[in-house]
Amino acid sequence: MPYVSVEQRRRDLMDAAIRVSAEVGLAAASTRAICAEAGVQQSVFHYCFSSKEELLRELTREVVAGFVEKAVGSLTPGIDVEESIFKGLMSLWETVRARPSKQLVFYELTIGAVRAPDRSDIAEWQYREYYASTGEFLAKLAATAGIEWTVPIPVLSRMVTTAIDGLILGWLADGRADEVEASLASFAKLFAGLAVVIPVVAA
Secondary structure, X not given: OOOOXXXXXXXXXXXXXXXXXXXXXXXXXXXHHHHHHHOXXXXXXXXXXXXXXXXXXXXXHHHHHHHHHHHHHOOOOOOOHHHHHHHHHHHHHHHHHHOHHHXXXXXXXXXXHHHOHHHHHHXXXXXXXXXXXXXXXXXXXXXXXXXXXXXXXXXXXXXXXXXXXXXXXXXXXXXXXXXXXXXXXXHXXXXXXXXXXXXXXXX
């Protein structure tokens, strides 16, 4: 049997968790079912992760990091702020649209954690990751475009995250992708209005 690295096993198990959760729901996605989907023994799961919660946290962290990388990668020095925000939002949207089942699992993770007092830290952690990542993008955009935000970045990052979160949840419910993209354009214009150009001081 060929050697499979721990990193690859973790990847296989995370992918299997998404597939199983999308089919039967997060609550019913047992580690046994995840292992069966991945084609491994349960001992392999516990070698890679201490629990299903750890697996889902790692998956969330990976996805959030991917969103930031794509959004930041779209920034170009001197580019229009509204266009930058729109490109960043679209890069996130296109990632979600490609695999809606993954986003659905994250919503289930959030609601399930909020309902369980002993796991509420998972939901809090999840959104801290979202806010921090959005804040990182906004800070990099400000530095790239030579602007300042008239709203503190922690507040603005929550505003942006909440707007996107609501749009995606609505899309999962009604499938109106055209309206999501139109809304993203309007949000980009709205958020760009919260930026002011830093005046150049003559030497």
